[in-house]
Amino acid sequence: MNRFSLSAICGLAMLAGCSSPPPGGNPEVRVLENFTLIDGTGRPAVPNAAIAIGDDGRILYVGDKAGAPSGPRMTKVDMTGKFIMPGIINLHGHLGNVKGVTQDQKFYTEENLLKQLNTYARYGVTSVVSMGSDTPLILDFRAKQRAGKATTARVFTALRGFTAVAGYPSTVPGMKGVPYEVAKEAEVEKAVEELALKQVDLVKIWVDDHLGKEKKISIDLCKAIIANARKNNLNTAAHIFYHDDALKLSEAGLYAFAHSIRDQPVTDQLITTVKKNHTWQIPTLTREVSTFVYAKPHEFLKDAFFLKGADPEAVTGVQDQKFMDRQAKDPNLARYQEFLKTAQANLKKLADSGVKIGFGTDTGPPGRFTGFFEHWEMELMAEAGLTASQIIESFSHNAAEFLGVSKDLGTLETNKWADILVLSKNPMDDIRNMRTIEQVMISGVPVK
Numbered sequence: 001m002n003r004f005s006l007s008a009i010c011g012l013a014m015l016a017g018c019s020s021p022p023p024g025g026n027p028e029v030r031v032l033e034n035f036t037l038i039d040g041t042g043r044p045a046v047p048n049a050a051i052a053i054g055d056d057g058r059i060l061y062v063g064d065k066a067g068a069p070s071g072p073r074m075t076k077v078d079m080t081g082k083f084i085m086p087g088i089i090n091l092h093g094h095l096g097n098v099k100g101v102t103q104d105q106k107f108y109t110e111e112n113l114l115k116q117l118n119t120y121a122r123y124g125v126t127s128v129v130s131m132g133s134d135t136p137l138i139l140d141f142r143a144k145q146r147a148g149k150a151t152t153a154r155v156f157t158a159l160r161g162f163t164a165v166a167g168y169p170s171t172v173p174g175m176k177g178v179p180y181e182v183a184k185e186a187e188v189e190k191a192v193e194e195l196a197l198k199q200v201d202l203v204k205i206w207v208d209d210h211l212g213k214e215k216k217i218s219i220d221l222c223k224a225i226i227a228n229a230r231k232n233n234l235n236t237a238a239h240i241f242y243h244d245d246a247l248k249l250s251e252a253g254l255y256a257f258a259h260s261i262r263d264q265p266v267t268d269q270l271i272t273t274v275k276k277n278h279t280w281q282i283p284t285l286t287r288e289v290s291t292f293v294y295a296k297p298h299e300f301l302k303d304a305f306f307l308k309g310a311d312p313e314a315v316t317g318v319q320d321q322k323f324m325d326r327q328a329k330d331p332n333l334a335r336y337q338e339f340l341k342t343a344q345a346n347l348k349k350l351a352d353s354g355v356k357i358g359f360g361t362d363t364g365p366p367g368r369f370t371g372f373f374e375h376w377e378m379e380l381m382a383e384a385g386l387t388a389s390q391i392i393e394s395f396s397h398n399a400a401e402f403l404g405v406s407k408d409l410g411t412l413e414t415n416k417w418a419d420i421l422v423l424s425k426n427p428m429d430d431i432r433n434m435r436t437i438e439q440v441m442i443s444g445v446p447v448k
């Protein structure tokens, strides 16, 4: 065994920017051992592994148990038979606006935000990007979280996204005033500057007419948003639906499609363009599910894994006759199911072509259950033909690369945050084994 002295470990920790040992002793180091490591890098799993977590919440050592540090003041935790992997990074969520099945920005409080983040965390989602429907409250929350050691899901935010004047989602009850509604390039420039000053993590645009029912922002304004964002060192992600919008936006330098192309199969021209411009794809397949699944009672509503974490008010809400009727009586109901199939086929084709896939669900709005839908999303990705390894990479190192935070998050490697899932079954055998989460840690702190 390679024996490090505790002072050597603390030395490593100091180099990593840790705080000094408390007076009267060295900080505690926890060493989890005897598990199988899936580190999120795409490398093969490591049997009989160990991970040492410093008091500061970062990883001091990870790898083969034979190389693990040992010494006094180390708490060893036996994890025989368990699988340890990085937490899930969800690149498309919406925070804070929903109570039950009602969406309204008046619900956006720190209490509601925390409740949702804790639900994400309990299901293993250790980071989430809120895609353009936030209030400034998120900025204070994010600042506090980043100044210390996060103990619930980490937040990233696009703050307020862009849409056309009277465009979606400003037309959704309770959501007026949430996005910027823009008509002129000068308005775009001013708004992007505002966002840049607030150090948003991303810029968001909604580019959709919802099958002709809503006003869609022009491609010229989208180009102005992308260009202004780039000037401020910000990337832009777009809610898209149509293939031709996706093509034009990728040509204009868009960073990511925040949904799948759903109106038609992706063409070779689109694939070539997306690859040339390095446009990311975030599939959000469960968003499609949420457009038709409530039309009649569905078995997931009785799933113990769902009921364990879902908000009871929302569970009742989606089974309310009025909520169900809205979907059952929608003239486009059959088409919504087709859109999911198209999205899945497109995901497989894009992944096979080498397009970067980032994990995202669009959870948060009514009927899109935070936490549970992330697990369902993985199953739909597997059904589309992606391997367990591709799915795990989409929410681990790919997602961290997408956010530009690979130094701190995404994989289990030395000096990164100990955002960890402990599973009782191997997710590489079957992605449904992601449901066997026994413990979630954020900054090494167990989530309750």
Ligand SMILES: [Zn+2]
Pocket: 092, 093, 094, 131, 239, 362
């Ligand atoms: Zn969204």
